Amino acid sequence: MSDDDAQHPAGSDIAAGGTSPPGTATLWHGRFATGPAEALSALSDSLPFDRRMFAEDIAASRAHTRMLCDVGLLSVDERDGIVEALAQVEAEIAGGSMAWAPTDEDIHTAVERRATELCAAAAKMHTGRSRNDQVVTDLRLWTRVAIDEVTGSIHGLACTLAERAREAHSADLRLPGYTHLQQAQPVGLAHHLAAHGWALLRDLQRLSEARRRTDVSPLGAGALAGSSLPLDPALTAAELGFGAVFENSLDAVSDRDFVADTLHGLAMTGVHLSRLGEEIVLWSSAEFGFVELDDAFATGSSMMPQKKNPDAAELARAKAGRLVGHLAGFLTTLKGLPLAYNKDLQEDKEPLFDAVDTVRLTVMALDGLLRTVGFNADAMSRGADDPFAAATDVAEWLVANGMPFRDAHALVAALVRDALDGPDPDTRANRLIELVSGHPDLGPSAAQRLVPPGAYRARTTPGSGGPDAVSVQLDRLDAALAAASG
Template sequence: MSTLWHGRFGDEPAEELLAYTASVGFDVRLAPDDIAGSRAHVQMLHRVGLLTADEHDAVAAALDRTETELASGEFVFAPTDEDVHTAVERRVTELAGEAGAKLHTGRSRNDQVALDLRLFVKRALTETARDVIGLQRVLLDRAQAAGDAYLPGYTHLQRAQPVLLAHQLLAHGWALARDVDRMADARARADVCPLGAGALAGSSLPLDPDHTAATLGFAARFENSLDAVSDRDFVAEALFALALTAVHLSRLGEEIVFWTSDEVGFATLDDAYATGSSMLPQKKNPDVAELARAKSGRVIGHLTGLLATLKGLPLAYNRDLQEDKEPLFDSVDQVRLGLRAVTGLMATIEFHPEALAAAADAPTMAATDLAEHLVAGGMAFREAHAVVGDLVRRSLAGEAPLAELVQADPRLGEEAAGLLDSGVPVTRRTTPGGAGPAPVAAQIERFGARLGADADRFSHDMVRVA
């Protein structure tokens, strides 16, 4: 059994060692990135005179064949293929002969895997950001279609003040916009090419890492070879961006569960985005929303797990870093699946404006408006708060409906009692960024412009193929 290090060892590796250390079962996902990096590396080796033209052509053709076999499923893995890099190099050598054995010239698996991961992260963040933008578009569409529908805004899960439904939906949209920003930032810091760092110290061969970086479309090459092979900050940053996106999906999921419960009845799920019960025929369950809540914990766990792995590692490469891939791959998959499912759910959910308004029209929902009415007449806010609070207390104690108490109070009267009329409080939210008609109309316009700019930022893939 031949390994990449067989010359140093007299005995064959134990089966238990190979079973425990092998990563090809999951890092085969990096095969397209490994092929792209190898193409660029081979071009550079030819450019600096370490490969002849014939050798370059033979290796390039072997890489093309290997890529085709991997994509079609024809590729046959060998027992010694402990990772995707080993598998690709073995197959290229089988196809190109002696020239293929030069593929690894001036390269270590340490800088090779760091390269593959950076290419993957750039692509994955681009694709995930597009999925986020897709959900934001649906939220914008639903906000525009919501018109003047309003519902209770909550603090402490207690009814607080009425807000337009559009405002509530766009609150989630703006949170997702920050996720897009974080993905763009993380992608930019991943945009550094580590190839040429070698195992840890560079090479005595006339390599040209700047050329390799440019060929692969990176913004820059590494500055320090030790840092280049040991850095996984970019993975941790990607995981954080993904984890916070999952948290935002979870918060939206919680609202969906709440809104669609029989006790609240603000909305109904489309059949295509709900599930039933194996025992209870009447049930319509918000499983997508519930899984959005649950899977956030899974993604948060991946982030904390990687940080715990990284915290005590000495420079430079350590095999511990093999544990960076499965958390990253799973986080990307779960967040992207969640984004698409929640996008479909939000595109098809049916809101019930009458139920929304009925909950938002409770007289106490205008309490702040009553206090602000007194403030506008010159009363200090703390005193106004106490006056209205006393009226609310008396009403809830059964003395009289709040509207009657307000009308009878000489400090408030008929005009103030009109603030309790259905649909009036939400129209009084006039400050920028507020929940009333005028600021929400302006917000919709700004959100649409922001969405267009973000779509442009992620409209093209970051170049990765040599």
């Protein structure tokens, strides 16, 4: 998109295309004796990627045209002819019959060129408008819709996690929780799945905030300083459904905070999807054996016939780097730009478009994977029911009986060390139970904490991983998801 194209008053030679034949002139051709060099045209050409904003560009042009008529800069006949031409252009692009011209450097040029071919008055619809406010209006319109669509997908994935968590809770499935990827304490599988659901809810909140900041109309800001014509930015904003109108024309055409906000929300979503994918990769390995992937969401090996690879989960893990890269790259583009519009801002669309597409596709794949994955209760419970995973509970038993926690921690740690020093690995768990049962400060009552599923059921604090607390949490998660869907 060109930067400071002039605002051409209705009826001027430039606005009407001057002496250049239709389809051969740029919106800014009058200042130059010759056209741009081929290399510059190739570098500047944004039509291959910004054409996906055609509906938004036509909607904004339609609103601008109606406003021009309302303020007396277009006749009713001119307005109706332009609106009709825009409708035909939209149908041609949507239907694939649009004849693109070599001079269509972007979607804005293409739409105006074709509309003017259909209705000569369409040359006036750029009156009082710059591509600077035009393009950012289109992008804000597109981003609003994109956020709504992608948050719908993320919400669906969070609901799938909540549904599978309910199933796991009903089946009383438990697994070892991990810190440092070492087995730590037992938790419900429902608790683990819900943790990912809460993370996705935060992503929805971030993207909702990004949408709110996107919902500001810049149309009427012109190239950078507004217009001497009697424009009414509030009229176009209302027709386009914007919640607010720009306050400063310089800021309006140069502001891409909403793009950075959206990229940040999508990058954080990608990070959360990556963490979920990483756990699926681990859990589906023979060493963990916690899950069995459905054939539709796994692939095989070209050499090893026994393999079942978690490609969907691995790709979810990989896409996070792409999303973080888009955010970092775009922030770097923005960091040194003077006010107001600079051609650098053309670099806002490709990372945003790709980030939206990437998150949408990744969410779709993980949603299908989670809906169909099978959980191996025996493999999970073996780790969850290991008496060593209940060592903290024995220390807490001592605390409940008056011993300071640090002393209790040291005492139980010593017993754990003695049990692990035993010669037979298969008897270490039983040896720990015997040591606890026989210790003068502990005894059989404390040893009961090591008998499964005692440690799992003992988690009763709010938000914890025991069954009673998880029941409350799942109700709260369902309520939060229901609120987010509104």
